Amino acid sequence: MTTPRPAFPAPGTADPGDGATVAIDIGGTKIAGALVGPDGTMDSATRRPTPRGAAGDGDAVFAAVAEVVAELARSPLWPSAVRCGIGSAGPVDASRGTVSPVNIGAWRDFPVRARVEAELARHGAPLPTVLVGDGVAMTAAEHWLGAARGRANALCMVVSTGVGGGLVLDNRLHPGPTGNAGHIGHISVAFDGEACACGGRGCVESLASGTAIARWALARGWVPDGDDTAAGVAAAAAAGDPLALAAFDRAGRALAAAIAACATLTETDLAVIGGGVAAAGDILFGPVRAHLADYAALSFTGGLEVVPAALGTDAGLIGAAAAAMMLLPAA
DSSP: OOOOOOSSSSOOSOOOOSSEEEEEEEOSSEEEEEEEOTTSOEEEEEEEEOOOSOTTOHHHHHHHHHHHHHHHHTSTTGGGEEEEEEEEOSOEETTTTEEOOTTOTTOSSBOHHHHHHHHHHHTTOOOOEEEEEHHHHHHHHHHHHSTTTTOSSEEEEEESSSEEEEEEETTEEOOOTTSOTTOGGGSBSOTTSOBOTTSOBSBHHHHHSHHHHHHHHHHTTOOOSSOOSHHHHHHHHHTTOHHHHHHHHHHHHHHHHHHHHHHHHHOOOEEEEESGGGGGTHHHHHHHHHHHHHHOOSGGGTTOEEEEOSOGGGHHHHHHHHHHHHHOTTO
């Protein structure tokens, strides 16, 4: 049996240094890669679709990752690479370097960090490598170059088909022992709420994810106009549909309660929200901010801000690089 190594040696603030960072972003629909420079510029960006129909065949999925690494290795910047960051859909176990993404059925306890390290070495770049969940990667990205830049303490969230997140405390990315600290989607905000897929009850994700928003609206009689997803609910809410507005109000209240709880525990003074549901704009942010006053009532949480994420679709790759810079500062 291999003894797990520490997940994150000497966490610190971002230290870009002079070399490039190999960034790999692994999700249920695509696997992307880029070489990210010290200023955040992405070079040689490439992507592959995440293989479908490969249930049980983890190597078939990893073949796409290997193709991404091979393409990056052809870049003139490849010899300048000094570290590698992997951001992946979760759950992740950074202490072991493994992932078990809900949306990649072929990977269960898959040793993605070791496999990527071997692939890097095969292409002449035996680099120190760090693995983080996609919520932590987004947090690193927003703190480095996005909406949380210059803020010492922040909670960053992804609200999409699920709800994830990460923390920056005292200017340091705080992933926790297994890389899951800040996973705000599974804070319970309704002790008698419905069961969540995680096994808990009343979790933020079961109330505020895009899936939950659409499910709640449909169950109460909302009639979609061709789009029965959260985006369709948002469009209906913008047009004044009372059920759609109620669905987003319910989601906003759940998010506000969780954000306030996090601020009470950690004294974060900023919450950054990204992901597909955040694209609804004030349809989501209005209720979150309105309900925040009901939960963030203590003096030290009174100035809590809620803002949209700034980096959009680039956050995954920039975040994988930023996490490596923060968590492998001596590389």
